[in-house]
Amino acid sequence: MDNTIPxxxxxxxxxxxxxDQMVKWCPGCGDHAxxxxxxxxxxxxxxxxxxxxxxxxxxxxxxxxxxxxTYGIHGIHGRAAPIATGVKLANPDLSVWxxxxxxxxxxxxxxxxxxxxxxxxxxxxxxxxxxxxxxxxGQYSPTTPLGKITKTSPQGTIxxxxxxxxxxxxxxxxxxxxxxxxxxxxxxxxxxxxARHDGTSVVEILQNCVIYNDKTHQLITSKETKHDNQLxxxxxxxxxxxxxxxxxxxxxxxxxxxxVKIGENGINEEDLMVHDMHDxxxxxxxxxxxxxxxxxxxxxxxxxxxxxATYDDMLEEQIETAREESxxxxxxxxxxxxxxxxM
Amino acid sequence: MxxxxxxxxxxxxxxxxxxxxxxxxxxxxxxLFSDAAAYAGNDLATFPDYxxxxxxxxxxxxxxxxxxxxxxxxxxxxxxxxxxxLVAMNPASLxxxxxxxxxxxxxxxxxxxxxxxxxxxxxxxxxPLEDGSLKGYNLIEAPITTLTxxxxxxxxxxxxxxxxxxxxxxxGIMFYIFDRKFDTAFHFIENKFRKKPLVVEVNKxxxxxxxxxxxxxxxxxxxxxxxxxxxxxGRYRNLTGNVATAWGFLAAAExxxxxxxxxxxxxxxxxxxxxxxxxYKSLGARVLQAEDEIAGITSTIGASYGGSxxxxxxxxxxLSLKSEAIGLAVMTELPLVxxxxxxGGPSTGLPTKSEQSDLMxxxxxxxxxxxxxVIAASSSANCFDYAFEASRLSLEHMTPVILLTDGYLANxxxxxxxxNMADMPKIKPPFAKPNDENYKPYQRDEETLVREWxxxxxxxxxxxxxxxxxxxxxxxxxxxxxxxQRMVELREEKVQKVAKDIPEQDIMGEKEGDLLVVSxxxxxxxxxxxxxxxxxxGKSVSQAHFHYMHPLPENTEKVLSGFKxxxxxxxxxxxxxxxxxxxxxxxxxxxxNKVQGLPFTVSELKSKFNEILEEV
Numbered sequence: 034m035d036n037t038i039p040x041x042x043x044x045x046x047x048x049x050x051x052x053d054q055m056v057k058w059c060p061g062c063g064d065h066a067x068x069x070x071x072x073x074x075x076x077x078x079x080x081x082x083x084x085x086x087x088x089x090x091x092x093x094x095x096x097x098x099x100x101x102x103t104y105g106i107h108g109i110h111g112r113a114a115p116i117a118t119g120v121k122l123a124n125p126d127l128s129v130w131x132x133x134x135x136x137x138x139x140x141x142x143x144x145x146x147x148x149x150x151x152x153x154x155x156x157x158x159x160x161x162x163x164x165x166x167x168x169x170x171g172q173y174s175p176t177t178p179l180g181k182i183t184k185t186s187p188q189g190t191i192x193x194x195x196x197x198x199x200x201x202x203x204x205x206x207x208x209x210x211x212x213x214x215x216x217x218x219x220x221x222x223x224x225x226x227x228a229r230h231d232g233t234s235v236v237e238i239l240q241n242c243v244i245y246n247d248k249t250h251q252l253i254t255s256k257e258t259k260h261d262n263q264l265x266x267x268x269x270x271x272x273x274x275x276x277x278x279x280x281x282x283x284x285x286x287x288x289x290x291x292x293v294k295i296g297e298n299g300i301n302e303e304d305l306m307v308h309d310m311h312d313x314x315x316x317x318x319x320x321x322x323x324x325x326x327x328x329x330x331x332x333x334x335x336x337x338x339x340x341x342a343t344y345d346d347m348l349e350e351q352i353e354t355a356r357e358e359s360x361x362x363x364x365x366x367x368x369x370x371x372x373x374x375x376m
Numbered sequence: 377m378x379x380x381x382x383x384x385x386x387x388x389x390x391x392x393x394x395x396x397x398x399x400x401x402x403x404x405x406x407x408l409f410s411d412a413a414a415y416a417g418n419d420l421a422t423f424p425d426y427x428x429x430x431x432x433x434x435x436x437x438x439x440x441x442x443x444x445x446x447x448x449x450x451x452x453x454x455x456x457x458x459x460x461x462l463v464a465m466n467p468a469s470l471x472x473x474x475x476x477x478x479x480x481x482x483x484x485x486x487x488x489x490x491x492x493x494x495x496x497x498x499x500x501x502x503x504p505l506e507d508g509s510l511k512g513y514n515l516i517e518a519p520i521t522t523l524t525x526x527x528x529x530x531x532x533x534x535x536x537x538x539x540x541x542x543x544x545x546x547x548g549i550m551f552y553i554f555d556r557k558f559d560t561a562f563h564f565i566e567n568k569f570r571k572k573p574l575v576v577e578v579n580k581x582x583x584x585x586x587x588x589x590x591x592x593x594x595x596x597x598x599x600x601x602x603x604x605x606x607x608x609x610g611r612y613r614n615l616t617g618n619v620a621t622a623w624g625f626l627a628a629a630e631x632x633x634x635x636x637x638x639x640x641x642x643x644x645x646x647x648x649x650x651x652x653x654x655x656y657k658s659l660g661a662r663v664l665q666a667e668d669e670i671a672g673i674t675s676t677i678g679a680s681y682g683g684s685x686x687x688x689x690x691x692x693x694x695l696s697l698k699s700e701a702i703g704l705a706v707m708t709e710l711p712l713v714x715x716x717x718x719x720g721g722p723s724t725g726l727p728t729k730s731e732q733s734d735l736m737x738x739x740x741x742x743x744x745x746x747x748x749x750v751i752a753a754s755s756s757a758n759c760f761d762y763a764f765e766a767s768r769l770s771l772e773h774m775t776p777v778i779l780l781t782d783g784y785l786a787n788x789x790x791x792x793x794x795x796n797m798a799d800m801p802k803i804k805p806p807f808a809k810p811n812d813e814n815y816k817p818y819q820r821d822e823e824t825l826v827r828e829w830x831x832x833x834x835x836x837x838x839x840x841x842x843x844x845x846x847x848x849x850x851x852x853x854x855x856x857x858x859x860x861q862r863m864v865e866l867r868e869e870k871v872q873k874v875a876k877d878i879p880e881q882d883i884m885g886e887k888e889g890d891l892l893v894v895s896x897x898x899x900x901x902x903x904x905x906x907x908x909x910x911x912x913x914g915k916s917v918s919q920a921h922f923h924y925m926h927p928l929p930e931n932t933e934k935v936l937s938g939f940k941x942x943x944x945x946x947x948x949x950x951x952x953x954x955x956x957x958x959x960x961x962x963x964x965x966x967x968x969n970k971v972q973g974l975p976f977t978v979s980e981l982k983s984k985f986n987e988i989l990e991e992v
Contacts, residue, residue: 052840054852086832088678091843098840099853104832106681107842108674109704115639115671119678119686120832122662123637127682127832148667352657359658364630367623367656368794372563373613374415376604376791 036155036231038080038126045076050085052102058093063214063240064161068100070217071130071159074224075103080128087130088117090137093168094161094240097132111142114149117156118344125345128228131158136166139175139195150204152344153232157224160197160237165246183245197237198322198336202315208234209322210335214241215254219265219333226335232343239331252326253333264330266321268338271305274330281305290320292329310338383598389448390602391456392550394543395473396465398441399431401543405463406443407789408547408564412556413447414614414791417604420447421756421901422789423455423975428644428728435489435497440469444476449603453755454901455788457977460600461553463546465489465520467498474510482514484549486542488521516596518589520545527585528578537575541582548586555599558583608793615792617756617785618645621689621715622652624763626659627795629685631764632771632803637679639664639672640689644727645783646717649689669697673714677701680710681841683831685767689715692734693724695778699742702776706746706867708841709818709827711770711805715763718782718897720973729973730784732897733948738778739926739955745864747871749773750926752780754900757790762923764800771805773874774826780925782898782947784975805829811836817851824877825870872927881929883938885911885918890992891985892939894965896922896952899976903945906981915989925952928959936963941988943968945981 050072058064075085085103089095091110098105104127108116113131121129138146138160149156165183166172173183173190176197180189201209208230212220220238227234239250248255252262264274264282272282273295283293284306293300312318318337325331361367392409394402403424410422425442432439446456458478464470466489477483490505504510505517524542547561562580569575590597615623629636638661640650654663662684666672673688680686690698695716705712718734720726738750749769753762759781766779808815808828817839820827830837839851847854848862883892884907895903900921907919920935922928929935936942936956944953945968953965968984970976 081833081835083833083835083838086682098842102838104681104838105840105842106678106708107840107844108677109700109843112670112674112701115666115674116678116681118664118671119637119639119675119680119684120682121678122664122675123635123679123682123684124831124833144667145671148671348662352660352662355657356660361656361658364623364627364659364797367626367659368613368797369611371613372411372560373611373794376417376607376609376612 038084038128040079041081045079045082047072047076049082050075050102052100054099056100057096059244061243062093063163063242064094064097066214066217067159067161067220067238067240068097070220070224071101074221074228078128078225078228084126085128085130086117086120087132088113088120089132090142091168092134092137094132094134095137111137111140112145113137114142114145114156114158118149118152118154121154121156121345122348125155125349129156131156133158133160135160135162135164135174135176139197139200143175147200147204150201150206150233150235153207153341154344155231156233157227158233158235160235161240162197162237163240163242163246164249165242167242167245171245196323197235199319201235202319202322202337206235206337207232207339207341208335209237209318209337210234211237211239211331211333213239213250213254213333223335226338230338232341253331262326262330264332266308266310266332266334266336268308268310268335271302271307273302273305290324290329310335311340313339382594384601385598386601386603387460388450388602389446389452390461390600391444391446391459392461392463393442393444393459393473393476394463394546395440395442395469396543397434397469398427398429398439399434400441400465401540402441402443402465405543405547406445408561409550410445410447410789411564411614412551412560413445413554414612415560416556418447418602419450419452419605419607419791420445421452421455423784424787426728435466435468435494437468437472437498440472442469442473447602449605451605451607453904454975454978457979461550463550465542465546467495467500467504470504471498471500477513480512480514482516483510484516484518484546486520486546487517488519514596516593518549523585523589524582527582531574531578533574533578537578541578544579544582545586545589548583549590551583552587552590553597553600555601607791611794612791613794614789615757615760616648616787616789617753617759617781618648618717618787619652620757620759620792621763621781622649624760625653625685625687625713625767626656626661627760627797627800628764628767628803629660630797631800632685632767632805634683634685634771634805636661636687637676637684638662638687638689639666639675639679641666641669641672641694643691643694645719645786646689646691646694646715648786649715669694670701673698673701677705677708677710677712680705680712681708681832685771686711687713687715689717691717691719692721692737695734695737696741702748703742703744703746704843705776706742706748707843707846709774709867710841711774712776713766713770713779714776715779715781717786718780720971726973728783730782730898730975731947731971731973732782732899733951733971734780735925735948735951736954738780745868747868748926749775749777749871749874750780751777751924752897752922753785754897754921754923755790756785756788757792759785760792768801768803769874769877771803772826773824773870773877774806774829775871780897785898808834808837810834816849817841818846818849820866824873825866875927875930878924878929880931881920881922881935883918883920883935886916887918888938889916889918890940891917891988892936892942893917893919893985894922894942894944894952894956895919896925899945899947902976902978903981905978906985909978909982910985910989917985917989922952933960936960940992941966943985943988945969945976945984947971947976
């Protein structure tokens with residue numbers, strides 16, 4: 034079903050969405066860049082400004098709603114997804130955005146996260162992943178790499194981390210994309226895709242916490258190393274990376290991904306994997322989501338975007354059908370239905 | 377129909393209890409019998425009593441399921457203490473329930489089930505039908521299993537279906553004894569087994585066989601006639617407390633012109649409200665079966681923000697899980713109704729049994745100063761009214777409301793007078809006006825201190841809410857010390873001011889006297905019966921039954937002041953009494969507390985009240 038969110042009559046600008054509140058993230062925090070990208074995307078999506086709702090949980094990223102001039106709820110820890118679900122189900126004509134972090138969505142809100150994705154409610158979830166608890170000052174999170182020394186793991190963590198993309202696909206998710214805070218162009222284009230996707234869109238944003246986990250994504254994001262450690266997928270295009278676009282991903286006869294050099298060992302561009310983000314079979318999407326440095330490049334871009342019925346559409350359809358077919362159309366009908374008698 | 381030649385006795389009210397194995401269909405039998413009583417014009421109240429296990433081991437006391445119905449020619453306030461007629465399908469159910477039978481009660485048993493194996497499994501050393509232990513009762517030993525099989529001889533049914541219809545034989549006997557017509561039962565059976573015409577036929581035939589059997593037993597069976605009750609004229613139906621609760625919310629949504637949203641997680645004994653509301657998408661009910669209790673309430677808070685009448689339902693342990701989110705609704709000052717169908721606690725406790733032990737949790741069980749409105753229904757039928765009232769208070773005062781019912785009210789049923797929706801009050805939420813340039817999220821009405829409700833999609837009213845403390849009026853985030861004090865006090869005062877919007881506390885009986893019995897919630901009926909009986913004996917005793925627990929009615933102190941002694945009977949260790957002691961410390965309160973998972977009996981209440989009256 035096409036979305037029914039009403040469009041703005043006046044063209045909107047970034048200004049329409051800037052709030053008057055002082056932004057209180059640390060200088061140099063990756064969140065600033067993400068905020069700018071969202072402020073850029075909202076006016077261009079063209080919905081009425083009253084029809085955006087930004088919902089968050091708890092954590093540094095979850096202060097986000099206060100910094101946007103939209104309707105918004107700063108919720109409680111881990112519960113942004115169900116709050117947003119309620120908002121969307123109450124009024125499908127809203128564009129609902131969830132701002133959450135790796136602690137908020139993967140730890141305390143882990144249960145809500147998988148079930149929201151499974152239901153495929155039409156929400157856009159922006160997961161700011163800095164692999165650390167920032168607001169509580171430096172404890173490890175469910176995405177902190179194994180062995181990492183933090184305040185609560187002085188000898189290194191002994192927990193295996195979640196990969197959010199793997200969790201989304203394991204929960205039968207229909208949309209997963211990965212972006213980095215330092216590449217607003219890519220982030221902006223992904224946010225458009227997420228907004229247009231009918232269903233739960235999860236955008237993992239690799240975000241830097243300058244205070245408690247500085248440079249955790251450095252291999253993927255720094256000028257010097259990023260070419261060999263990130264690959265941006267585009268639908269229908271071969272998977273190529275490297276400073277001079279000299280490397281690619283190749284699916285070998287054991288159905289395993291390997292890195293090949295274009296032009297070597299008889300491999301040409303047409304032998305490389307071609308990205309099909311719409312493939313209903315998530316097998317390749319899962320492989321892509323799991324690739325990680327230093328062995329492989331981290332895959333950025335829209336990894337999966339497949340069509341499936343959304344909870345909100347099915348709910349509206351059931352309501353419509355019930356209204357047409359049921360004899361009970363008012364409360365008086367209900368009260369007088371079935372066995373009743375005069376006394 | 378009493379051409380039967382039996383002895384006929386007339387009784388003003390009768391308590392009947394059907395007991396058997398949890399697979400014996402006692403709930404269905406009890407419901408059919410109750411419907412027939414209602415059709416015949418009796419007022420009634422029912423009380424199902426079933427184990428937590430779906431099918432506990434057969435023929436054990438643990439697996440006994442019961443259904444009690446109290447009906448009569450006057451207003452029936454409770455499901456009654458001891459029964460006049462006990463129908464026991466096996467030895468275990470007789471063993472577990474004989475103590476609930478009056479002296480001389482009629483006891484109907486399936487004699488086929490009293491073999492050595494069965495009565496030993498029930499914990500009897502000798503066969504109770506033969507050892508004289510039932511002397512003094514009017515025992516009817518009916519070979520129900522044998523006669524059921526005989527009744528459907530020649531029909532193409534398997535043994536399982538055949539044996540499942542035994543309950544209809546027992547019902548047939550009861551129809552004979554109480555001179556009931558078959559139409560209601562037939563109608564109900566046809567409805568229930570719509571898709572299985574053979575099962576309909578089997579059940580009808582067995583019911584008839586039971587009736588005919590009783591007709592041949594004229595020697596030992598008296599026909600009991602209970603005249604119709606003189607109750608208010610109108611159209612009636614039977615409703616359980618949980619269904620009445622669900623319907624009260626639907627009615628409120630219609631009168632508030634707001635879509636209903638329910639986010640809930642299944643939990644005994646509240647699940648029926650969720651199931652019931654899920655049926656009425658045609659009335660616009662949006663129902664989300666959430667992944668847990670927390671998602672239930674937080675999705676509801678989201679829906680409330682989105683403009684719905686937001687409801688979440690649960691029982692004790694679920695209320696514990698929801699407490700942080702209730703705090704969010706207190707802070708964001710959004711309408712939200714939380715239903716707690718109380719059960720025995722703590723922890724998992726007694727899931728299928730009733731208690732009134734969540735009052736303190738409802739009133740105070742949150743972090744910070746987090747006042748909410750707390751109200752309690754007092755009968756299965758008035759769960760409808762209090763669900764409506766909870767919605768009204770929540771929507772008009774922009775605050776969470778906790779509605780307390782309990783397992784006893786939820787599963788019990790009563791006659792319900794069908795209202796005309798046009799006669800029910802309109803609910804008027806304090807909507808903000810679109811494009812109001814002066815709109816401030818925490819600007820309050822001077823009288824009520826209620827803030828305005830601006831809903832996403834409304835033009836010119838964009839704003840952010842959240843769990844962090846708010847600046848007064850603007851709603852921006854604030855950690856200012858004086859502002860926090862002001863906001864804490866404002867939220868408290870807002871809820872206290874609700875006292876001006878609720879009825880004064882009434883007193884059943886004289887306004888002054890020897891003894892005031894203060895009750896609340898589901899124990900109203902039993903207390904009322906006890907007090908009425910004592911009043912009829914000329915005793916100076918009155919009852920004040922509270923429905924509004926927080927804030928209390930404005931005249932509460934005055935109500936308490938007219939009596940020499942005050943007693944507060946509760947199905948907990950004394951929760952309401954503590955609240956009264958805290959708020960009105962100058963009165964002396966006595967307690968009567970029972971925590972057995974069972975409602976009060978009228979006789980135990982009477983004897984306790986009498987003890988005090990003798991001292992006055």
